Amino acid sequence: MAQVFDRSSNALARMSLVLTGLIVIALGVALDQLQRSPWVTKQGQRPDQPIPFSHKHHVEGLGLQCQYCHTSVEKSSYAGIPPTKTCINCHSQIWTNAALLEPVRQSWATGASVQWIKVHDLPDYVYFNHSIHVNKGIGCASCHGRVDEMPLMYQQNTLQMEWCLNCHRNPAVNLRPTSEIYNMAWAGPSTDKPVWCGST
Amino acid sequence: MATKGPIVDPMIDPRTGEYAVIAPGHNFKSVTQKIGGIVLTGNTPLAWFFGLIVAAGVAQGVIVGITWLFLKGIGIWGVTIPGAWGFAIINFVWWIGIGHAGTLISAILLLFKQTWRNSINRFAEAMTIFAVVCAGTFPLIHVGRPWLAYWLFPYPNTMNVWPQFRSPLCWDVFAVSTYATISIVFWYVGMIPDFGTLRDRATMPLAKAAYGVLSLGWRGSTRHWIRYETASLLLAGLSTPLVLSVHTVISFDFAVAALAGWHTTIFPPYFVAGAIYSGFAMVLTLAIPIRKFYHLEDLVTLRHLDNMAKVMLGTGLIVAYGYGMEVFMAWYSASHWEFFMMWNRMFGPLGWGYWILILTNIAIPLTTLWSRKLRVNVGFLFVLSFIVNIGMWFERFVIVVTSLYRDYLPSSWGTYKATRWDYMIFIGTWGLFTFLFLLFARFLPMIPMSEIRMMLPQTKVTRQGPEAETTVEETA
Numbered sequence: 001m002a003q004v005f006d007r008s009s010n011a012l013a014r015m016s017l018v019l020t021g022l023i024v025i026a027l028g029v030a031l032d033q034l035q036r037s038p039w040v041t042k043q044g045q046r047p048d049q050p051i052p053f054s055h056k057h058h059v060e061g062l063g064l065q066c067q068y069c070h071t072s073v074e075k076s077s078y079a080g081i082p083p084t085k086t087c088i089n090c091h092s093q094i095w096t097n098a099a100l101l102e103p104v105r106q107s108w109a110t111g112a113s114v115q116w117i118k119v120h121d122l123p124d125y126v127y128f129n130h131s132i133h134v135n136k137g138i139g140c141a142s143c144h145g146r147v148d149e150m151p152l153m154y155q156q157n158t159l160q161m162e163w164c165l166n167c168h169r170n171p172a173v174n175l176r177p178t179s180e181i182y183n184m185a186w187a188g189p190s191t192d193k194p195v196w197c198g199s200t
Numbered sequence: 201m202a203t204k205g206p207i208v209d210p211m212i213d214p215r216t217g218e219y220a221v222i223a224p225g226h227n228f229k230s231v232t233q234k235i236g237g238i239v240l241t242g243n244t245p246l247a248w249f250f251g252l253i254v255a256a257g258v259a260q261g262v263i264v265g266i267t268w269l270f271l272k273g274i275g276i277w278g279v280t281i282p283g284a285w286g287f288a289i290i291n292f293v294w295w296i297g298i299g300h301a302g303t304l305i306s307a308i309l310l311l312f313k314q315t316w317r318n319s320i321n322r323f324a325e326a327m328t329i330f331a332v333v334c335a336g337t338f339p340l341i342h343v344g345r346p347w348l349a350y351w352l353f354p355y356p357n358t359m360n361v362w363p364q365f366r367s368p369l370c371w372d373v374f375a376v377s378t379y380a381t382i383s384i385v386f387w388y389v390g391m392i393p394d395f396g397t398l399r400d401r402a403t404m405p406l407a408k409a410a411y412g413v414l415s416l417g418w419r420g421s422t423r424h425w426i427r428y429e430t431a432s433l434l435l436a437g438l439s440t441p442l443v444l445s446v447h448t449v450i451s452f453d454f455a456v457a458a459l460a461g462w463h464t465t466i467f468p469p470y471f472v473a474g475a476i477y478s479g480f481a482m483v484l485t486l487a488i489p490i491r492k493f494y495h496l497e498d499l500v501t502l503r504h505l506d507n508m509a510k511v512m513l514g515t516g517l518i519v520a521y522g523y524g525m526e527v528f529m530a531w532y533s534a535s536h537w538e539f540f541m542m543w544n545r546m547f548g549p550l551g552w553g554y555w556i557l558i559l560t561n562i563a564i565p566l567t568t569l570w571s572r573k574l575r576v577n578v579g580f581l582f583v584l585s586f587i588v589n590i591g592m593w594f595e596r597f598v599i600v601v602t603s604l605y606r607d608y609l610p611s612s613w614g615t616y617k618a619t620r621w622d623y624m625i626f627i628g629t630w631g632l633f634t635f636l637f638l639l640f641a642r643f644l645p646m647i648p649m650s651e652i653r654m655m656l657p658q659t660k661v662t663r664q665g666p667e668a669e670t671t672v673e674e675t676a
Contacts, residue, residue, distance in 0.1 A: 004399065004408050004412040005409075005412060013417070035357065160358040161358060161360060161361070162357075162360040165360045
């Protein structure tokens with residue numbers, strides 16, 4: 001009887017076994033990586049805001065304290081996006097002709113809100129509370145990154161549940177004195193400075 | 201039909217006086233031609249095409265029903281707040297129960313060295329797998345958000361959330377997925393020698409290549425056979441506790457709950473017995489038309505039907521004992537909820553379900569199956585197999601629905617009425633099952649040729665040496 005399969009089938013049969021294993025492993029690794037990738041979490045993405053607001057300029061450049069704009073962060077679950085009024089406090093006098101700020105002036109004139117795009121957008125089944133974190137020693141930078149160095153806002157961390165749980169299971173590593181909550185440059189104890197000694 | 205004259209056992213070997221399992225007059229070649237010919241034929245029977253089209257049409261009920269279910273939500277079913285489990289769970293338990301006889305035949309009877317299993321084990325295993333396909337659909341679609349059903353599997357995820365391993369519904373996932381996997385592996389391992397035969401006998405190059413790939417280079421060497429037998433025995437030894445535990449786990453879905461009528465410690469063995477009862481009924485439903493249509497009367501003999509009917513009688517009696525115990529314990533418990541549950545089951549608004557159950561599961565089968573005349577009456581067995589399957593469906597209906605719709609709090613009493621979508625998906629699974637089974641009948645060897653060959657008288661070494669008619673014409 002003639003052979004159904006020639007000799008090359010031996011190699012094919014062996015390869016198919018190895019390949020099946022490799023495909024299974026590759027799929028597993030790919031899915032594991034994909035669910036944590038910036039493509040899923042939107043980390044580092046800078047959406048097109050109506051106005052290219054620069055935290056770097058306002059915080060690092062001008063020295064504004066975080067709560068000047070995000071007023072309710074210590075009292076409310078929601079930290080708040082400043083209303084147009086907050087912008088107009090200064091920009092009724094400064095850069096009054098800048099084309100960049102036209103949407104702010106429009107908003108002020110018409111009363112329509114500026115349509116900011118939310119960068120840190122949790123699903124609505126999560127009831128995140130800002131005030132409890134801020135009052136219990138979690139600084140802005142721990143979750144939001146060095147916002148003072150962000151010309152355009154982006155999401156520093158994954159905001160995934162495992163990220164929340166990692167801190168809730170071991171919060172001590174991220175806690176800081178409540179006096180340093182808004183200090184973007186605050187660094188915890190390190191090997192050089194084993195004990196944190198307050199600002200000098 | 202092969203029943204002519206008085207019922208003298210045609211299966212007694214006139215030379216040895218031993219019971220033969222298959223009809224006399226076969227040799228290696230005739231067995232192979234008979235079974236392999238169904239697969240390798242150039243003329244597929246028209247009735248097969250007709251059946252396939254009808255089954256495919258009925259199976260659309262699953263597709264249409266599930267599509268609408270996913271679009272509209274679970275509310276298209278008749279489930280309500282007291283009776284949140286309905287057809288989906290009834291059908292799930294019913295289908296998975298049907299599958300259990302396949303494993304009983306292929307595994308448990310192998311452990312007991314029952315050679316009469318050989319003629320029926322292949323299509324009983326196929327029945328298992330297709331029944332598990334139908335059953336497995338229901339747990340996936342009766343959840344309100346089926347697209348999140350993968351959360352039932354333990355896998356590392358960004359939520360740091362794992363399944364609750366204390367829920368029997370979580371055990372169901374493991375039970376059913378293991379059951380499906382092991383059944384497929386056992387089924388496939390059993391077919392490898394037969395695929396070798398089909399590869400060698402096929403004339404079409406495509407069939408040759410297809411069965412060649414499936415046979416995985418089976419050469420039938422002694423070493424192959426030793427390992428094959430060991431693997432089969434090990435798989436049988438694994439499948440036996442598996443089949444007992446799978447339906448036990450499914451019974452835990454109910455028994456773990458605190459509901460009167462569900463919280464019953466007898467459920468695990470009683471569910472397993474019921475599963476085998478309904479499963480054997482389904483094997484008869486399939487075996488009887490198949491042996492007639494493909495003229496397999498000399499391989500699936502009256503002795504097989506007789507034995508299957510006896511197993512049904514045995515398991516049916518266990519089931520009857522279960523019903524009796526439920527009634528007894530409802531009274532003996534002195535719990536008025538238990539007492540009411542049983543009263544409601546018998547005489548409540550859905551009491552007709554209970555009496556159908558008693559009629560079809562106890563009254564008809566357990567009185568008639570004692571009679572050997574009826575056990576070898578093919579027409580009677582065929583009708584009876586339907587009766588028992590109806591009865592076993594009603595058993596699950598009674599357990600699921602009557603315990604739920606009237607329980608502890610009378611202000612939470614409701615009723616249950618299935619909608620057209622319940623029926624559509626259920627009937628659709630019959631089509632799906634039949635569709636898969638017809639494909640199996642056409643393309644895979646329905647009866648294990650290798651195992652039948654081993655039972656032929658030629659293989660028996662007698663004092664005079666091997667039988668004279670032994671030839672080596674077809675060994676494969």
